[in-house]
Amino acid sequence: QSVVTQPPSASGTPGQRVSISCFGDTSNVGRNYVYWYQQLPGTAPRILIQRNNQRPSGVPDRFSGSKSGTSASLAISGLRSEDEADYYCATWDDTLSNWVFGGGTRLTVL
Amino acid sequence: EVQLVESGGGLVKPGGSLRVSCAASGFTFSLYTMNWVRQAPGKGLEWLASISSGSSHIYYADSVRGRFTISRDSAKNSLYLQMNSLRTDDTAVYFCAREKDAIDVWGQGTMVTVSA
Numbered sequence: 001q002s003v004v005t006q007p008p009s010a011s012g013t014p015g016q017r018v019s020i021s022c023f024g025d026t027s028n029v030g031r032n033y034v035y036w037y038q039q040l041p042g043t044a045p046r047i048l049i050q051r052n053n054q055r056p057s058g059v060p061d062r063f064s065g066s067k068s069g070t071s072a073s074l075a076i077s078g079l080r081s082e083d084e085a086d087y088y089c090a091t092w093d094d095t096l097s098n099w100v101f102g103g104g105t106r107l108t109v110l
Numbered sequence: 111e112v113q114l115v116e117s118g119g120g121l122v123k124p125g126g127s128l129r130v131s132c133a134a135s136g137f138t139f140s141l142y143t144m145n146w147v148r149q150a151p152g153k154g155l156e157w158l159a160s161i162s163s164g165s166s167h168i169y170y171a172d173s174v175r176g177r178f179t180i181s182r183d184s185a186k187n188s189l190y191l192q193m194n195s196l197r198t199d200d201t202a203v204y205f206c207a208r209e210k211d212a213i214d215v216w217g218q219g220t221m222v223t224v225s226a
Contacts (some may be wrong), residue, residue: 002154037155044205044216045155051211062123090213098169099145099157099213099215 004028004088006102013110017077020105022089023070028100030070032092035062039086039104048087049074078108084109112136112215113207119163119220125198130220132189132206142185143209146191148202149219156202159191160209198226 012018017018022034036049047056049065052072063077072091076083089102119128132144146158158171159180168180179192189206203219 002141013132023135033212039155041115047214048210050214056214090155090157096172098171099160101147101155104154108209 001104002103003093004089004091004100004102006087006105008103009106009108010072011108011110012042012076012079014079014081015016015077016067016079017075018079018091020074020075021025022072022102023101024091025070026029028091028093029067029072031094034038035065035090036065036074036092037088038086041085045088054102079109081109083107112208114208114215114217116204116206116217116220117223119204119226121223122196123226124196124198124224125195126224127188127192128196128222129192130204132149132217134187134189134206134208137183137208137215139187144180144189145184145207145209146178146180146189147205147207147213147216148200149205150199150202153202158204161189166208193222196222198224200224 018075032055037045038048039045040095048077053065062078086104113135115133145160154173161168161180177195181190201224202220205219206217208215209215
């Protein structure tokens with residue numbers, strides 16, 4: 001079981017705004033940047049958000065990230081069918097001295 | 111184009127060994143920390159190991175420490191993961207990934223199946 005937790009599932013209808021949370025503690029989320037990844041079925045993960053809230057080039061502005069204390073969130077606005085995927089948060093853990101991934105959240109577009 | 115291509119996966123018996131490789135192109139491999147991350151069938155991502163640009167800093171997840179060894183050859187732009195004492199729960203897709211502040215570029219992965 002990961003030291004960083006996410007809800008296993010989330011859902012929304014097209015056009016809706018959904019939020020996915022990521023909970024850690026003071027040795028990981030509370031102290032380091034949080035990153036978010038999207039993994040479409042059968043493909044490698046793709047980075048969506050870096051340094052808590054920065055979008056790499058090519059990532060639509062429908063995706064946004066935030067962090068407060070020991071929790072972080074990924075928000076997706078204007079939900080589209082192609083957003084149906086698994087989403088993972090990740091951060092460095094200072095106690096473990098390694099990267100930790102959340103367990104992943106499967107987003108379903110209804 | 112930045113690209114990472116893994117190879118070397120396959121079927122191995124429990125207790126056996128396997129080495130997977132990752133060929134990097136499109137960027138200056140020697141300047142980047144590199145990582146291995148795996149994903150068991152139907153499961154989430156699990157970070158396994160990282161190696162700094164000059165190989166001076168190496169870290170492992172508890173689940174593989176003492177069994178797996180990460181290494182790199184910057185002359186060949188290649189990253190390796192030597193896996194020994196393999197167990198059935200090591201069955202997964204193994205991804206190599208570049209780290210620049212974040213783990214930002216991933217290969218497509220190579221499947222390793224540990225089964226009798």
